[in-house]
Each structure stands twice: as C-alpha cells, then as structure tokens.
Amino acid sequence: MMAVEKPPDTGEEREHSLIARIRGGQSSLFAELIKPYERRVYITALALLRNEADAQEVAQEAILKAFTHLQQFRGESRFSTWLIQITVNEARMRQRKQHANLFEPLADARDENAQEADYSPRDFADWREIPSEALEKSEFRMILAKALASLGQKYREVFLLRDVEHMSIEETARALRISVASVKTRLLRARLMLRDILAPAFADGWFGRTPFGKGSKPW
Amino acid sequence: MVISCEHVWEEISNYLEGEVDPELRATMEAHFRECKHCTAVLDGTKNVIALYGDERSLELPAGFTAGWQSRLAQRAPGPRVSEADATLRRGLVGRAGDR
Numbered sequence: 001m002m003a004v005e006k007p008p009d010t011g012e013e014r015e016h017s018l019i020a021r022i023r024g025g026q027s028s029l030f031a032e033l034i035k036p037y038e039r040r041v042y043i044t045a046l047a048l049l050r051n052e053a054d055a056q057e058v059a060q061e062a063i064l065k066a067f068t069h070l071q072q073f074r075g076e077s078r079f080s081t082w083l084i085q086i087t088v089n090e091a092r093m094r095q096r097k098q099h100a101n102l103f104e105p106l107a108d109a110r111d112e113n114a115q116e117a118d119y120s121p122r123d124f125a126d127w128r129e130i131p132s133e134a135l136e137k138s139e140f141r142m143i144l145a146k147a148l149a150s151l152g153q154k155y156r157e158v159f160l161l162r163d164v165e166h167m168s169i170e171e172t173a174r175a176l177r178i179s180v181a182s183v184k185t186r187l188l189r190a191r192l193m194l195r196d197i198l199a200p201a202f203a204d205g206w207f208g209r210t211p212f213g214k215g216s217k218p219w
Numbered sequence: 220m221v222i223s224c225e226h227v228w229e230e231i232s233n234y235l236e237g238e239v240d241p242e243l244r245a246t247m248e249a250h251f252r253e254c255k256h257c258t259a260v261l262d263g264t265k266n267v268i269a270l271y272g273d274e275r276s277l278e279l280p281a282g283f284t285a286g287w288q289s290r291l292a293q294r295a296p297g298p299r300v301s302e303a304d305a306t307l308r309r310g311l312v313g314r315a316g317d318r
Contacts, residue, residue: 060287124256135275188232195263
C-alpha cells in the first residue's frame with residue numbers, strides 16, 4: 001500500500017511527486033514533467049548552437065537523457081536547473097564536435113576587463129513605441145532573429161538565457177559556467193548592441209516604414 | 220551628484236535589473252530627465268527586453284514535442300509517454316522495443 005499522498009501545494013512539490021512516480025515506473029508522466037521546460041531547453045540549445053536544426057536535435061537529446069538519467073537526479077538543485085545543465089553539456093559536446101568555438105574560448109577570464117563593458121551606443125534614434133502586435137508577423141520575428149544572430153556567441157548566449165528565457169543572472173552564470181560579473185557585462189553589451197541594430201529600423205514605427213529591402217538594414 | 224552619459228550606459232542594464240543603489244538610481248533618473256540621448260538608449264533597451272522577452276518572439280519549432288516523444292517511444296518500451304501522443308505511439312508499437 002502506498003503512503004497517502006498529500007495534495008501538492010507548490011509547483012516544486014508537484015514536480016517532486018511527478019519525479020517519484022516516474023522513477024516508480026509511471027514513465028507516461030514524463031511528458032507532463034518536461035512540458036513546462038521544453039521551450040527553455042530548446043532556447044538553451046539555440047543559445048549555444050547557432051543552427052536551429054542542431055539546437056532542436058540537441059534539445060531533444062537532452063530531454064531523452066533527462067529521462068534516462070532521472071534516477072540520478074538527487075533533488076539538490078531544482079529539476080529545471082538539472083535539465084538545463086544536461087542541455088548545456090549536450091550543446092557543448094556538439095560544439096566541440098563541430099569545432100564551432102575554435103576561436104571563442106569557453107573560459108571567460110579574458111572577458112573580465114573593462115574593455116568588454118566599454119560599449120557606446122552608435123545611434124540615438126528615439127524608439128519609444130513597442131510594436132508588440134508586430135510579433136504576430138513572421139517578417140518581424142525574422143528581423144529580431146537576424147539581429148540576435150548577428151551578435152557574437154558569448155553575448156548571444158547570455159541574452160537568450162536571461163532576456164528570452166528569463167533565467168536569473170545567477171542561473172545564467174551557473175548554466176554557462178561563467179561568473180555573475182561576466183553575465184552582467186555581456187548582457188549589457190548584448191542589449192545595447194541589439195538596441196543599436198533595431199532602434200534605427202523601428203524608430204519611425206515599423207508599420208509606418210516602407211517594406212524592408214535587402215541591403216537597407218545593418219545585417 | 221552629476222553623472223556622465225558613458226557612466227549611464229555602463230549602468231543602464233543594472234538599472235533595468237533594479238541592481239543599482241538608490242543614490243545612483245536617483246542620479247540616473249535625474250540624468251534621464253535632462254538627456255535625450257540617454258533616454259533614447261533607455262527606452263530602446265527596454266523595448267529590446269520587452270520584445271525578445273515575449274514568448275511570441277521565439278517559438279518552439281513545429282513538431283518539437285512529437286519529435287522527442289517519438290524518439291523516447293522508440294528507446295524506452297513501457298508505458299505511453301503521454302495520452303496526447305497515443306496516436307503517434309500506435310504507429311510505433313511494432314518498433315517500441317527496438318534499439
């Protein structure tokens with residue numbers, strides 16, 4: 001006879017209960033456990049790998065690894081932290097295989113200098129309006145994706161985890177195994193660079209502009 | 220306390236994170252009231268964060284969930300991955316135990 005389960009009153013308790021049941025053989029519950037984190041896993045993989053197809057494959061592999069190794073999850077960290085760490089490891093392995101990071105060292109010791117933070121905005125276009133409804137348009141999303149892709153890897157990965165996936169600064173630092181100071185510095189630069197790229201295009205209002213033509217944008 | 224534009228840019232991210240001390244915050248806010256350029260940088264940076272932070276900006280690729288669930292179904296025989304993918308699994312039953 002199983003012990004009487006008290007109704008889970010927090011997300012974390014519910015998650016622990018799910019994990020225990022999956023470990024106990026109810027593997028059909030794994031999809032429920034993963035559901036809230038699917039996007040986060042994918043975006044983490046995408047942060048580290050520029051290629052969407054690679055990111056998708058690595059993210060799926062990470063989810064499968066989490067299933068296979070669920071017995072090893074000790075509950076010392078949050079499940080999401082553990083899952084993201086698996087994803088980062090998978091993505092790093094893929095990077096090493098592809099030698100994609102040959103010229104971008106993973107260690108950030110050299111980034112600690114002030115030069116990293118020393119970025120001045122290039123443009124002061126007055127971009128006050130947030131064209132939120134524009135996000136419904138794939139053309140607009142493409143512009144955001146291209147702007148993001150134009151950032152250097154170390155800026156892109158920090159920005160994706162912090163500002164797209166809403167991880168905390170500390171979680172981002174842990175996931176990428178870099179210092180909190182480096183996260184802050186890179187985040188500042190990533191945000192300012194994206195603003196520099198996007199502000200001139202959006203300053204007059206996206207819908208008010210003539211259609212984007214190739215060659216008319218900074219990317 | 221007077222602050223330069225360069226100093227404002229250095230701190231703008233921390234400002235938006237709520238990680239500057241009250242005195243610096245007040246100084247920056249006074250600067251924003253006077254400086255159009257820094258206000259433009261602040262507004263634009265806020266917009267960047269708001270746009271990319273919106274779930275619609277970056278969606279899961281179509282078929283992502285079905286993809287890993289079918290891979291799991293092929294690797295791990297046993298209970299269904301979820302009720303939702305019952306249809307999918309029906310097509311994989313014959314291969315469920317294969318490696």
